[in-house]
Amino acid sequence: MLVPMERLSRFVLRRARAVGLVIAAAVLTGGAALALLLPRVTEANEFPGLPGYEANQRITAEFGTGGEARPVVPVVELSGPADLTAAFAAVSAMGARVAYEEPVFAEGNTRYALVYGGPVQAGGLPGSALGEGTDLAERVRAAMAPHLPSDARLHVTGLDELATGIDGGGVDMAVKLSVTIAAALVVLIRAFRSRLALVPLLTAAVAVPVSFLGLLAASLVVDIHDTTMMMAPLFGVGLAVDYGLLVVSRWREERASGASPLDAVHTAMATAGHAVGFSAAVVAVGLVTMVVLPIPLLRSLGVGGMLVTAASAAVSLTLLPLVLARAGAVKAERRSARWPRWAALIVRHKVAALSVSGALLLGLSAIALTINLHVPRSADLADSGPGREGLTALTDAGVPSGVLTSFDVYVPDAGAVPALVRTLESVPGVHAVVSPDSWRSGDAALLGVLPAAEGEPGLATLDRVREVVPDGVLVGGNITQQEDFLDAAYDAFPWMLAILSVATFLLLARAFRSLVLPLKAILLNLLSLGAVLGATVVLWQWGWGTETLLGIQPDGAVGTFVPITVFAFLFGLSMDYEVFLVSRMREEYDHTGSTREAVVNGLGSTGRLITRAALILFCSFAAMSLGGELDVAVFSSAVAIGILLDATLIRAILVPAAVAVMDRWNWWWPGYSRRRPSRQAKDSVSDSTAARPFSAEPSDGRPITPDSV
Structure with missing residues (x-):
């Protein structure tokens, strides 16, 4: 019986001319869509419904x-x-x-x-x-x-005068995109050493314009932020090239093993294409859950990322069969036995590998608990320059640094100002309250509240002020708006996490035909995301190596929107590689009935591929962090770190070790026992005599070709 992706490839090839015309039309209209979309893009950071934003x-x-x-x-x-x-x-x-x-x-x-x-x-x-x-x-x-x-x-x-930033004003979008494409081309040339290297780039060249069609349609119902427009091409190139790399690599293996061009296409689609479809669904679900957040910017990022993912997958699964069906003969990639040897080593020392990698992730996750999402403190900002000289003069005169976070209080009836000033002056933590005569507009007036302290004590002062002001009096200011944003975004986070976990579990259960593997994937993914946030604290809050690596001096805080957007992007992207790796393990287990062979053959045949795909996507987000707004640099560098961490520590060590430790429990699926392979007796991680397609010994120079993807 044909699997859905094989049916799709047969459909595409039967109607090759029509499908080709549709793709060409989509690319052309994508350019026109971009011209219509740009005037609708907004730079406004709006937070409708939040009290601090409405007051401001x-x-x-x-x-x-x-x-x-x-x-x-x-x-x-x-x-x-x-x-x-x-x-x-x-x-x-x-x-x-x-x-x-x-x-x-x-x-x-x-x-x-x-x-x-x-x-x-x-x-x-x-x-x-x-x-x-x-x-x-x-x-x-x-x-x-x-x-x-x-x-x-x-x-x-002032905080802005003390603020650090990106030296030289950053790198423009054309340069970032060029860096991404150049890095992808280097990886692809090394992978294919032929004209096939251009095929994944062709996929990206088509997918990015197609994504603009979706963004234009989305702009009719949601605001599209300029940050989304900056992210879309870079994310689209990285993701589309990744998908193209996976499908083309599998097609090449099939052709090298003697399959005809058409049979190779159908097999590649049934296996690698199947994985692409599921992984794209998981990535899209992770991003679209951001619509539950009451922040237009975050909704824009989520919707934009989801549409780029959908476009990348759709183009990969329709354009690639057309191109590959007409490609000529290829040679198998000469592979070393490094990845099979490494996988065998992990299986042999599975408990130690699981313990060490888990401890490293837990350590970084513990650091994440110290994350500062609030307004930066002056002590963590520039330690020299005019702003620092001014703050030193101020504090030497006995003025507390909290005055830098002063905020406004809007009073609709100016007659109530004297009594309100006395009330606010009595609030613990308030250094002074000012109300100049010039701060009047009709019947309304403004008060300026000067906190004595920054950081947590200053936030506590803000809360006390908000508690004592009477109805109708509005508390505004930068710090107030930031705190309301945090409350709104992270109050909705549990719902976002619940929706994402349930949807991911259902998708992965169907993909892996297991109820245990999806649960393991979600738990390990959450652990890896905690580790990424810990690494972000080290890089941006502690400032270890930030200036050396990125030419940016951190400000001792992580952007308020960064953790939640990093979570949405990385949860899906990490599952991307989880699907590629575990799908192969599932396939190997179905063939052999041995968990050991599933781990060794699965990681042995996909390890290099996942590393290459991760490197391309890493370069995409690393390029995004080369300039622009500080928050964007923090976000993109965090995602880049997460991709790198995921492709190395997580997929190369933790996941195979966990699968090896869990042994037969990995494959539990109601009713599956009636369809187990005849070699079930070999289902033991300790079975060192199990036959395996990959040798863990050094290569004798001949190509090592897996039996399946």
Whole structure:
């Protein structure tokens, strides 16, 4: 009986001309879809429904400044009393909102203020709007300097001025894509050493435009973020090349063993194509579960990733039969016995391999428990430069660093301000509360709350402020919006995990014909994801090697959206390799009835292939981390680390060791005992005499060809 993928290949080849025309039309319309899609792409990071976001929208709409923006803090060191009204008025004249009216924030002979950027007013500095961060800092410095005493020293600090980032502004998309394609080509040429190396790249060249059709359709119901558009080509190239590599490799093995071009296509589709279909389904499920998150950016990433995965699989399973059916004769790849030898070694020392690899993963997972997803602390930011000099001057004057995380409180009735100020000043952890007369708009007013501390104590202060404000009063600010995001995203995470686990279990149970292997795969995958987050903490929070490897100075925190998106992407991608490896083990077990042979032959024949596929996808995400926004660099480097970790420690050691330890329990499937192979008696990991297609001895130079994929 024909399996579904073999039926698909026969269908495609019977209607080759029609299928070819459909693919060509999809590529051409994909280019047109991109032109229609780009104007619909948004750069806005919106968080509808979150209290902090809604408060910031209200503040920005009525006051034109502040809201989610972090304050810039000018610090003036004086030798004696001085009137700084003109200097701060110059900043206000730029369109910024400034807390400088008397009493000026003063500590000895040091004066400081809070400045929030806003639209440029008539007579302001050039530019369409005042920005935040270093741009606003430079404008503040230029506006204040002419109005200060000659002996005054001006510093401008703030979290944005202390923030580290990517040296040189990053690498543009064309360069990243070129790096990905070049790396893939090198791997493919080494793998095939013939024109076959171009076939997986052809798959990617078709899949990426086709994915734009899906993104255009999706843009009618969800916002497509520019981060998704940056991710789609890189992810599409890596995934489509991976799928193409797997199918073409199996086809080449069949041709080298004497199969005709058509028979080789059908066998490759029935085995490798079957694995591609299931793995793509698992990857897509992992990504589409992000739609349960109440954050448009994350939904966009999930939907975009799912559509790219679907396009890559669809093109691989339709275009490749057409191309390979017309390909000529090929030679088998000359293989060493390294992977079979390695697999035999893992089986022989299965308990030790499982213990050591598991301990390493548990250790990294323990580090992940220390992850900081909140606003970076000033102590973890730049330790030199103008921003650090300003913070030092501020703290030397006795001002706590918590003022850098000051946030707004929107009061709809300005008459309630005096009583509310007294209430907020009594809140533990509040250093000061300010309400300049200029912070009025109609009946509404703004208060500025200056926490005494950063980090967890500062967040506790924020919570206490939110508890004491009366109904109708809104608490905004950057830190407030960040915390609401964390609550919303990670409150939904258990639902995302539950949906993903159930869907993955059902898919893998069908693919492996086992109820134990899917459960093992999910548990080991969760463990590996914990290890990836631990490695991310080491790289980005601790900063070990970050500047050396990426030219980026970390800020002591991991982006708020990073763990949940890394989880969604890596859960599916890791299962990708799980399907390729365990499907082969399942196939070998069906042929031999021996778990030992299943592990040795399965890993022996797919180890090199999985390593090559992982290397291509690793390069894709590594290229994404070469520049752009810091959060994107953290996310993409974390996924790259996860792919590398998964293809080495997980698939090369932990999975085969776990399968070897679990022995016959791996293959438990209700009713399967009636269909077990006749060689069931050999189903013992300790059976060292079991025949196996791969020799664990050194190669004699002849090609080593597996009996099956």
